[in-house]
Amino acid sequence: MSQEIGVIGSPEFTTGFRLAGVRKFANVPPEEKDERLDEAVEGMLEDDDVGIVVMNGDDLDFLSRNVRRRVETSVEPVLVTLGGDAGSGGLREQIKRAIGIDLMAED
Template identity: 80%
Template sequence: MSQEIGVVGSPEFTTGFRLAGVRKFADVPQDQKDEQLDDAVEEMLTDDDVGIVVMHDDDLSHLSRGVRQDAETSVEPVLVTLGGGTGSGNLREQIKRAIGIDLMDED
């Protein structure tokens, strides 16, 4: 079972996670996102030690279509995006995908 959290993003984004003890991270400078972000995300998705990949929501638009689809549909590791005003609907979908049930189901 995967136990590590992996963080992908700008050095400013990953710094807080690193200070909190996250050991798996990929710094992708803002001016190199289009060239390096796909590789960094693919590396995290294929790392057997990583169970959760954290990214900034705005970085999803910099991913190629294939990598973005792989990241968004991945069950393990699960992708969690932060920031960007995604709202509770997106978080709800992320939780549902991660654990397989909708905790807020009103039926």
């Protein structure tokens, strides 16, 4: 079972996570998102040690169609987006996709 958290984003976005002890990260400067973000995401998805990938929600717009589809359907690692207009349906949907049930469902 994968136990690491990976963070992808601008150096400003990843710094807080790194200070909190996250060791897996990919810094992608804003001016290089178009060229490097797909590669960073694919690398993190292929890392067997990573169980959760954290990204800024606005960065999803910079992913190619194939990488975005892969991210949106990935169960392990699961992608969690913070901030921005997260296109994956919010945190509740991300948790439901990751564990297979809706913890907030009403009876």
